[in-house]
Amino acid sequence: MEPTDTNNPEYFHRVIDCQYGCPAHTRVPEYIRLIANKRYDDAYMINWESNVFPGILGRVCDRPCEPVCRRGRVEKNAVAICRLKRVCADNKGDIRDRLPKIPEEKNGRKIALIGGGPASLTVASDLMPLGYEVDLFDDQEAAGGFIRSQVPSFRLPQKVLDEEVNYILDMGVKTHFSTYISSMKEFLEKDYDAVFVGTGAPRGKDLMLPGREEGEAFIHVGINWLASVQYRHVEKIAKKTLVIGGGNTAMDCCRTAKRLGGNDVAVIIRGSQEKMKASPWEIEDTLHEDIPILEYLSPLEYVIEDGKLTGMLFEHAKGSPKEGEEPVLIPCNEVLLAIGQDNAFPWIEQDIGITFDDKGRPDINAKTFQSTLEKVFFGGDAAFGAQNIITAVAHGHEAALSIHLFLEGKDVNQRPIPASDLAGQKLGYHDWIYHSEVHEEQRHEVPMQPKVKSIKDRLLEVELGFDKQVGLKEALRCINCDIQTVFYRDKCIECDACVDICPTTCINFLANGDEEDLRSRLAIPANVLWEPLYVSDLLPTGRVMVKDENVCLHCGLCAERCPTAAWEMEKYTYKIAKAGQK
Amino acid sequence: MTYRRPTFRHPNLPKNDLGYTKRDYEGGISTLCAGCGHDSISNAIIQACYEMALEPHKVAKMSGIGCSSKTPAYFLGKSHGFNSVHGRMPSIATGANLANRDLTYIGVSGDGDTASIGMGQFAHVIRRNIDMTYIVMNNGCYGLTKGQDSATADRGSKSKKGAPNPFESIDLCELAIQLGAGFVARSFSGDKQQLVPLLKAALAHKGFSLIDVISPCVTFNNPDTSTKSYQYVRDHSEATATFDFIPLRMEITTTYDKGTTTPITMHDGSIINLYKSDDSVDVTSRRAAIDALEEHREQNQILTGILYISEEMRDTHEILQTCDTPLNTLTEEDLCPGSTTLAAIVDQYR
Numbered sequence: 032m033e034p035t036d037t038n039n040p041e042y043f044h045r046v047i048d049c050q051y052g053c054p055a056h057t058r059v060p061e062y063i064r065l066i067a068n069k070r071y072d073d074a075y076m077i078n079w080e081s082n083v084f085p086g087i088l089g090r091v092c093d094r095p096c097e098p099v100c101r102r103g104r105v106e107k108n109a110v111a112i113c114r115l116k117r118v119c120a121d122n123k124g125d126i127r128d129r130l131p132k133i134p135e136e137k138n139g140r141k142i143a144l145i146g147g148g149p150a151s152l153t154v155a156s157d158l159m160p161l162g163y164e165v166d167l168f169d170d171q172e173a174a175g176g177f178i179r180s181q182v183p184s185f186r187l188p189q190k191v192l193d194e195e196v197n198y199i200l201d202m203g204v205k206t207h208f209s210t211y212i213s214s215m216k217e218f219l220e221k222d223y224d225a226v227f228v229g230t231g232a233p234r235g236k237d238l239m240l241p242g243r244e245e246g247e248a249f250i251h252v253g254i255n256w257l258a259s260v261q262y263r264h265v266e267k268i269a270k271k272t273l274v275i276g277g278g279n280t281a282m283d284c285c286r287t288a289k290r291l292g293g294n295d296v297a298v299i300i301r302g303s304q305e306k307m308k309a310s311p312w313e314i315e316d317t318l319h320e321d322i323p324i325l326e327y328l329s330p331l332e333y334v335i336e337d338g339k340l341t342g343m344l345f346e347h348a349k350g351s352p353k354e355g356e357e358p359v360l361i362p363c364n365e366v367l368l369a370i371g372q373d374n375a376f377p378w379i380e381q382d383i384g385i386t387f388d389d390k391g392r393p394d395i396n397a398k399t400f401q402s403t404l405e406k407v408f409f410g411g412d413a414a415f416g417a418q419n420i421i422t423a424v425a426h427g428h429e430a431a432l433s434i435h436l437f438l439e440g441k442d443v444n445q446r447p448i449p450a451s452d453l454a455g456q457k458l459g460y461h462d463w464i465y466h467s468e469v470h471e472e473q474r475h476e477v478p479m480q481p482k483v484k485s486i487k488d489r490l491l492e493v494e495l496g497f498d499k500q501v502g503l504k505e506a507l508r509c510i511n512c513d514i515q516t517v518f519y520r521d522k523c524i525e526c527d528a529c530v531d532i533c534p535t536t537c538i539n540f541l542a543n544g545d546e547e548d549l550r551s552r553l554a555i556p557a558n559v560l561w562e563p564l565y566v567s568d569l570l571p572t573g574r575v576m577v578k579d580e581n582v583c584l585h586c587g588l589c590a591e592r593c594p595t596a597a598w599e600m601e602k603y604t605y606k607i608a609k610a611g612q613k
Numbered sequence: 614m615t616y617r618r619p620t621f622r623h624p625n626l627p628k629n630d631l632g633y634t635k636r637d638y639e640g641g642i643s644t645l646c647a648g649c650g651h652d653s654i655s656n657a658i659i660q661a662c663y664e665m666a667l668e669p670h671k672v673a674k675m676s677g678i679g680c681s682s683k684t685p686a687y688f689l690g691k692s693h694g695f696n697s698v699h700g701r702m703p704s705i706a707t708g709a710n711l712a713n714r715d716l717t718y719i720g721v722s723g724d725g726d727t728a729s730i731g732m733g734q735f736a737h738v739i740r741r742n743i744d745m746t747y748i749v750m751n752n753g754c755y756g757l758t759k760g761q762d763s764a765t766a767d768r769g770s771k772s773k774k775g776a777p778n779p780f781e782s783i784d785l786c787e788l789a790i791q792l793g794a795g796f797v798a799r800s801f802s803g804d805k806q807q808l809v810p811l812l813k814a815a816l817a818h819k820g821f822s823l824i825d826v827i828s829p830c831v832t833f834n835n836p837d838t839s840t841k842s843y844q845y846v847r848d849h850s851e852a853t854a855t856f857d858f859i860p861l862r863m864e865i866t867t868t869y870d871k872g873t874t875t876p877i878t879m880h881d882g883s884i885i886n887l888y889k890s891d892d893s894v895d896v897t898s899r900r901a902a903i904d905a906l907e908e909h910r911e912q913n914q915i916l917t918g919i920l921y922i923s924e925e926m927r928d929t930h931e932i933l934q935t936c937d938t939p940l941n942t943l944t945e946e947d948l949c950p951g952s953t954t955l956a957a958i959v960d961q962y963r
């Protein structure tokens with residue numbers, strides 16, 4: 032292999048699995064260390080810069096960082112990255128004076144945001160500080176998009192939502208609530224310099240089966256029903272309710288139903304529980320609330336008697352032990368459908384220059400988020416279909432950068448390179464600026480409200496979050512993957528001390544080969560292919576140093592045992608390029 | 614501040630025939646200087662014992678005094694050990710081996726511990742052919758007492774202090790061959806590819822085996838002017854022949870060309886395959902081995918690998934015709950023939 036080019040900003044970034052896996056590239060280890068130092072405000076701001084909604088995401092983020100967390104490969108469980116985010120949000124003081132300053136004098140550019148969800152709000156938070164005038168339009172009564180209308184209060188209290196949404200609106204965003212944009216053609220006449228479409232994927236899928244029309248009053252599309260609950264238009268549901276679907280929306284529907292009188296609510300899925308789309312922790316919480324999940328049932332018919340829904344008929348689906356047997360009737364009086372969402376743009380005319388693919392999705396450049404009409408940008412669920420909040424935020428940052436480049440007359444495809452920096456950590460022989468000791472505690476459980484109490488009140492937050500002490504202990508589980516082991520080949524005398532001390536057998540000295548060959552010849556073959564190999568130039572004995580980054584504990588022992596400081600522990604800071612930042 | 618080694622290991626750590634991982638052969642964290650060759654040898658011992666699937670509780674580590682003699686604390690943490698007096702490891706090992714012949718004995722010593730204060734003991738443990746693997750971690754100096762030249766330092770070699778050593782050096786390998794050792798080898802701490810199989814072969818050898826491992830003292834004796842430095846050893850070493858060690862349990866899958874390969878069957882049935890080239894040394898001949906050592910010395914070359922091997926020799930227990938049961942497990946009943954038998958014996962002499 033060629034020697035690793037550590038000047039490529041993505042190399043060491045890849046080693047920080049959590050940050051790399053976070054769509055917004057939040058500097059996770061940095062904020063976790065700040066929590067360990069009880070610097071909650073600083074930890075909050077590190078988060079805010081990347082993900083804009085630390086308090087919200089610290090509760091309801093989809094956490095793509097956790098399955099890839101290195102800790103989860105050296106022992107059973109990943110670091111509770113998401114819960115730690117909440118620790119800094121819960122314990123911070125008033126941080127308002129640390130938010131970006133908004134210039135009195137505007138830059139003369141005006142942009143519009145259609146939809147008030149996390150994607151649009153992120154665009155606003157990046158562009159307001161640059162002097163843009165920002166108008167936000169949403170058909171709801173308040174900003175937040177689906178986070179407000181869908182995510183139930185027992186998972187996310189309204190207070191937390193309001194606080195973080197208002198940080199952005201208070202920058203001076205001009206809001207136009209309860210305003211549905213029904214024609215893009217007319218809207219474009221308003222002469223905005225750029226328009227960002229962050230309207231989400233607002234159409235819940237229906238399930239057209241016999242009985243659907245007669246049962247209309249008892250059959251609800253899940254996301255519409257959840258919104259009605261959030262806005263208090265609906266306050267109860269039948270005792271016997273069925274929720275159809277196995278994603279996170281289904282989990283929210285059944286848990287909300289349980290709190291509104293649906294004591295006998297059950298979830299119906301077509302496949303097996305293992306293959307459900309919902310996040311593992313959402314399934315866990317659902318089961319914890321004694322809601323059964325019935326597997327391998329495929330809906331056939333809504334059963335209506337005397338104009339009322341009395342049950343639903345199901346076929347035993349493929350994989351069921353009862354496959355081929357008679358269909359089964361499950362009695363119920365209401366049904367919630369949670370079988371997916373589409374993005375829909377009935378309000379965007381076909382002849383205005385914005386083209387769509389055959390699935391009705393807008394044609395968008397995946398890097399710049401620009402549509403085929405150059406001043407119109409898309410992001411969040413509106414861009415590539417339903418995803419999650421943190422992805423919407425990531426889109427928002429990129430789209431804001433594009434809008435800024437576009438309005439400065441620059442090429443939106445020429446993205447500035449991310450800012451990166453390596454900083455030495457050495458204090459003495461065995462002393463480092465960072466806490467290099469690896470703590471061997473297991474992941475901490477998050478405390479919860481007693482079940483009897485929480486299922487009576489849909490507004491009561493179920494999770495209590497870590498307190499400061501547990502937060503500290505959990506923070507110390509993080510193994511500082513941003514503290515890189517940097518190899519200085521010219522200093523190495525090939526004494527093997529680093530190889531011998533490394534607890535997880537990362538370091539090897541051997542004859543070079545191609546990647547596949549090298550991976551197979553390491554002391555322990557490197558078979559986690561998405562983890563990079565760090566390869567040096569030739570050493571005096573004709574060998575190369577090859578480090579498998581996969582399970583490096585960042586413990587610094589290699590650097591401590593190296594007699595010549597050929598290994599250094601250096602903190603890698605990587606920040607994505609944002610609008611207006613140098 | 615750390616000085617703890619995390620207990621996490623690679624999730625795919627392989628297991629040996631006993632179901633143990635390498636971790637089961639580790640010891641405490643080393644307190645030697647960073648980069649000390651001795652640490653590499655400790656790790657080679659861990660690797661060899663792991664690969665040989667020795668039962669840790671059936672190994673005894675014996676040592677004297679010195680940085681080298683401290684290393685048994687850093688490997689085989691679940692084995693027996695005796696950190697004895699300076700230069701006296703051989704007599705402790707002799708006693709232990711006579712008392713319990715069932716253990717595998719690994720002696721660890723330094724060049725000071727062996728070639729200075731322990732020289733007398735060294736000679737006699739070889740003469741008696743105690744069944745043990747004697748490892749000299751040879752750095753040409755007294756590391757623990759701050760780097761004075763030792764008796765293995767070559768004449769003219771300059772340590773960190775800078776003054777050339779005025780005295781002749783002792784070649785422990787040559788001496789051991791003369792004294793009748795059946796397995797003599799030399800290696801380098803920076804070459805595990807050679808050292809690990811050598812250790813395995815030495816452990817399989819019945820009787821005394823010596824491995825003299827050049828092991829740079831990074832703190833006091835590693836300038837390029839020292840003949841025991843990383844740089845010098847790398848530039849001046851040459852191996853007798855390449856070889857493969859095939860443990861007893863392993864199936865032999867490759868076929869060897871008879872003309873160039875000499876197989877040596879060891880006492881326990883393992884095989885060493887020596888690969889010959891035109892200029893390789895006949896390591897089965899004492900005289901040739903000593904000649905080769907002398908020739909290389911004249912050319913300022915360090916000869917490494919197996920220097921001499923003979924599987925014909927009898928170890929102490931065979932020489933003394935002791936019983937198969939370890940002496941320390943014999944009970945009074947086994948040892949005392951009873952008054953009737955005793956009386957009969959005494960009667961013979963009346």
Ligand SMILES: Cc1cc2nc3c(=O)[nH]c(=O)nc-3n(C[C@H](O)[C@H](O)[C@H](O)COP(=O)(O)OP(=O)(O)OC[C@H]3O[C@@H](n4cnc5c(N)ncnc54)[C@H](O)[C@@H]3O)c2cc1C
Nearest residue numbers: 091146148149150170176177212230231411412418419420
């Ligand atoms: C039940 C449910 C639970 C969820 N839970 C989680 C979770 O726990 N974690 C997570 O990360 N994600 C969750 N999601 C997904 C998450 O809510 C979305 O991915 C995210 O909110 C998308 O953000 P966005 O900015 O693209 O748009 P949205 O948040 O969808 O906001 C779009 C806004 O635009 C408005 N709008 C649409 N069209 C128009 C128009 N023509 N004119 C004016 N306004 C318009 C909509 O009413 C809405 O307010 C959940 C989704 C659902 C349905």
Ligand SMILES: Cc1ncc(C[n+]2csc(CCOP(=O)(O)OP(=O)(O)O)c2C)c(N)n1
Nearest residue numbers: 679680681699723724725726754755756757
């Ligand atoms: C009887 C006795 N004499 C002298 C000493 C001092 N002493 C301790 S270690 C040592 C030399 C060790 O040299 P070596 O065996 O080469 O070990 P190294 O530290 O080089 O590995 C000496 C002379 C001692 N401990 N005991």
Ligand code: SF4
Nearest residue numbers: 049100101509510512
């Ligand atoms: S251990 Fe810490 S730095 Fe490493 S991936 Fe997990 S959270 Fe990130």
Ligand code: SF4
Nearest residue numbers: 533583584586587589
């Ligand atoms: S920091 Fe060095 S010693 Fe520690 S696990 Fe990583 S490579 Fe191994």
Ligand code: SF4
Nearest residue numbers: 523524526527529593
């Ligand atoms: S410890 Fe340092 S000098 Fe020794 S092999 Fe490792 S990097 Fe090279």
Ligand code: SF4
Nearest residue numbers: 646649680756830831
């Ligand atoms: S003094 Fe020399 S022999 Fe002793 S530990 Fe340090 S480097 Fe090793």
Ligand SMILES: [Mg+2]
Nearest residue numbers: 723724754756
């Ligand atoms: Mg010595």
